[in-house]
Amino acid sequence: MIIQPKTRGFICTTAHPEGCARQVQRQIEYIQGQPAIEGPRSVLVIGASTGYGLASRIVASFAAGADTIGVYFDKAAEGARTASAGWYNSAAFEQAAAEAGRRSFSVVGDAFSDEIKTKTIDLIRAELGKIDLVVYSVASPRRTHPKSGETFTSVIKPIGDIYTNKTVNFHSGDVSLATIEPATDDEIRQTIAVMGGEDWQMWIDELQEAGVLADGATTVAFSYIGPAITHAVYREGTIGRAKDDLETTAIRLNEQLGASGGRAFVSVNKALVTQSSSAIPVVPLYISALYKVMKEKGSHEGCIEQMYRLFAERLYGADSAAVDEKGRIRVDDWEMREDVQAEVARLWAALTTENVYELSDLEGYRREFFQLFGFETDGVDYEADVNPDVAIVNLR
Numbered sequence: 158m159i160i161q162p163k164t165r166g167f168i169c170t171t172a173h174p175e176g177c178a179r180q181v182q183r184q185i186e187y188i189q190g191q192p193a194i195e196g197p198r199s200v201l202v203i204g205a206s207t208g209y210g211l212a213s214r215i216v217a218s219f220a221a222g223a224d225t226i227g228v229y230f231d232k233a234a235e236g237a238r239t240a241s242a243g244w245y246n247s248a249a250f251e252q253a254a255a256e257a258g259r260r261s262f263s264v265v266g267d268a269f270s271d272e273i274k275t276k277t278i279d280l281i282r283a284e285l286g287k288i289d290l291v292v293y294s295v296a297s298p299r300r301t302h303p304k305s306g307e308t309f310t311s312v313i314k315p316i317g318d319i320y321t322n323k324t325v326n327f328h329s330g331d332v333s334l335a336t337i338e339p340a341t342d343d344e345i346r347q348t349i350a351v352m353g354g355e356d357w358q359m360w361i362d363e364l365q366e367a368g369v370l371a372d373g374a375t376t377v378a379f380s381y382i383g384p385a386i387t388h389a390v391y392r393e394g395t396i397g398r399a400k401d402d403l404e405t406t407a408i409r410l411n412e413q414l415g416a417s418g419g420r421a422f423v424s425v426n427k428a429l430v431t432q433s434s435s436a437i438p439v440v441p442l443y444i445s446a447l448y449k450v451m452k453e454k455g456s457h458e459g460c461i462e463q464m465y466r467l468f469a470e471r472l473y474g475a476d477s478a479a480v481d482e483k484g485r486i487r488v489d490d491w492e493m494r495e496d497v498q499a500e501v502a503r504l505w506a507a508l509t510t511e512n513v514y515e516l517s518d519l520e521g522y523r524r525e526f527f528q529l530f531g532f533e534t535d536g537v538d539y540e541a542d543v544n545p546d547v548a549i550v551n552l553r
């Protein structure tokens with residue numbers, strides 16, 4: 158079939174297998190051009206099919222030469238529906254890993270469930286023995302609690318006061334004011350239940366109890382802080398409360414794993430175009446302004462560059478002890494540089510519908526958004542007939 162993008166708001170409901178494969182290949186080639194990392198040998202990535210999770214899996218496999226298991230929630234093609242981007246990404250990753258002689262396995266299903274945890278543990282036992290790095294990179298709008306059965310929905314809202322700021326429709330370029338009502342206490346509770354640390358803690362507990370975590374194992378999950386412009390809707394809003402909970406979980410896990418020489422970290426990453434970040438009001442316009450400034454300064458990074466730096470310099474490098482006052486790794490350091498933020502703030506104040514393509518990299522944002530789904534990728538013939546039905550080798 159001929160696959161074209163179909164968008165609904167900030168969601169693209171189709172994905173292109175060849176375009177996704179090329180995006181994965183581009184990330185692998187970037188890693189192959191970097192020095193190898195003396196790092197983990199057996200890696201579990203939870204939330205491994207897109208964004209930061211996929212990039213960390215590529216780094217583990219192609220820079221450190223590790224065996225990997227990826228857990229993710231993606232759908233195969235069915236009838237007239239294409240598979241999701243994460244499915245095609247993972248198919249391409251598994252294929253490339255197999256060709257490079259790396260061992261890798263995919264577990265597709267709900268990482269929040271007991272069933273997928275048990276399945277993953279059985280797979281580790283059967284194939285890898287023990288894991289020495291667990292990357293937790295799940296981003297989801299919903300979670301069903303495995304014990305109580307309650308389904309929680311996360312919201313992205315301010316806390317306390319109504320919040321108004323600029324936002325952009327990145328398809329049309331319209332800059333307008335978004336006004337968001339504050340969250341209720343129950344919405345805060347539910348957002349923490351989805352995006353906080355409880356599920357990460359459950360994974361580590363269950364891996365440890367099953368005896369499949371190596372002594373000295375490391376685990377890392379991802380957080381975000383960002384500038385004052387986004388604080389009300391992000392760090393001081395509902396999602397920020399969830400990140401506070403994730404960061405508290407890291408401190409607890411660090412003690413828990415520390416008993417056998419292990420470590421747990423939160424890494425604060427840069428704001429980037431991913432399926433999750435495109436759903437947050439205000440943030441896409443901020444990212445567009447940030448990209449403009451960081452590209453001009455030559456310090457722009459995507460997921461793969463961020464994850465390479467995290468592994469090479471922080472988790473397994475000379476700077477492994479470099480954490481902030483709250484024990485967090487900061488690979489958002491270049492984003493948060495004073496000169497970068499001063500320039501972003503200057504642009505932010507001036508941004509309007511009339512000048513948005515000039516003062517920000519909205520065109521780059523829009524293109525990267527479509528590239529997440531395998532569209533607008535160089536070298537792909539989008540008029541050609543493609544088979545949407547792509548198998549994942551090593552799917553368990």
Ligand SMILES: NC(=O)c1ccc[n+]([C@@H]2O[C@H](COP(=O)([O-])OP(=O)(O)OC[C@H]3O[C@@H](n4cnc5c(N)ncnc54)[C@H](O)[C@@H]3O)[C@@H](O)[C@H]2O)c1
Pocket residue numbers: 203204205206207208209210228229230231243266267268269294295296297379380381425426427428429430431432433434
């Ligand atoms: N994108 C950013 O700007 C940014 C910045 C800093 C930190 N982060 C954090 O990084 C982490 C990953 O975010 P991302 O932007 O890479 O998101 P993403 O949407 O690209 O990836 C999310 C991953 O989670 C998986 N997933 C979702 N629900 C699942 C479930 N129930 N079971 C199994 N897998 C599931 C998806 O399949 C996908 O692999 C999040 O904690 C996010 O807050 C993101």
